[in-house]
Amino acid sequence: MWEWLAENAWLFWLIAVVVLAAVELLTLDFLFLMMATAALLAFGLSWVTDSFVLQVVAFAVTSVLLIFLVRPVALRRLNRSTPDTASNTDRLIGLPCQVLEAVTDRGGLVRLEGESWSARSVTGEPLPAGSDAWVHDIEGATALVAPYPAAAADGRPAPRPSY
Template sequence: MAWLWWLGAALVLGVVEMLTVDLIFLMFAGGALAAMLVSLLGAPFWVQIIVFAGVSAALLFVVRPWAKKLLDRSTPDTATNIAAHVGREATVLIDVTEHAGRVKLAGEVWTARAAQRGAVLPAGTTVRVVRIDGATAVVDAVEDRSYLP
């Protein structure tokens, strides 16, 4: 009957892994499945615990690094939230100085300030977001590209 507890533990650990996607709880779930198998074979509880610990440790230190590399290689690194705005172009709505201003960035109006001291970016200028400080976009002028074909 102990095998049902190991199966339940493996299922719970599998669900936790789906929420974290770090491949740690999946390795423990594998250990729980191995302990379930030895439980079905009639091994005493202390052997089940040793099998659980041993298989979990082996999976953590042998399989997880390989699987993590494979997962990282196949998962694109996508910038989200404010990090996604860095590098984007915006249009100045109200003159931007080193202290204040407004820009239209990705369809939204943002408070902005110039990245360079003493710079004044007039309304209508296209700027590039250098970084985001809190709720303020720090911008710099986009070099003139009118000479390009």
């Protein structure tokens, strides 16, 4: 087994690169990308030297350096380019919606972003069909909604209440 590994170290490192890159695609945390890059270096080194121990040491040292020096910079840069970007259901919080079926603290139906959502009143106050509301939170597939305040006298929308 060890003899085969020593003779085919390049194949071991190539498999390691592919597996680590695949895991990175699942996690998207840059940790496995750094390790895949180190495995790629070890793959290149396997063509220069037959010393598997040297390849493992190079992989380990490069992994540690990349994880502690390059990864934080890459994460900061990524987070700076997308600051506080709400995604999935988080982006729906604070949006207005229209009540399709009366909403109570037990249930109801609202139109949100062109889709029908099950809804519950966050204040416990029933909302009649046809009224306007806003999304306070999302719990699973249920929108927790509150009554939308009436517009101010000068036509500007009233500020959203906070709970």
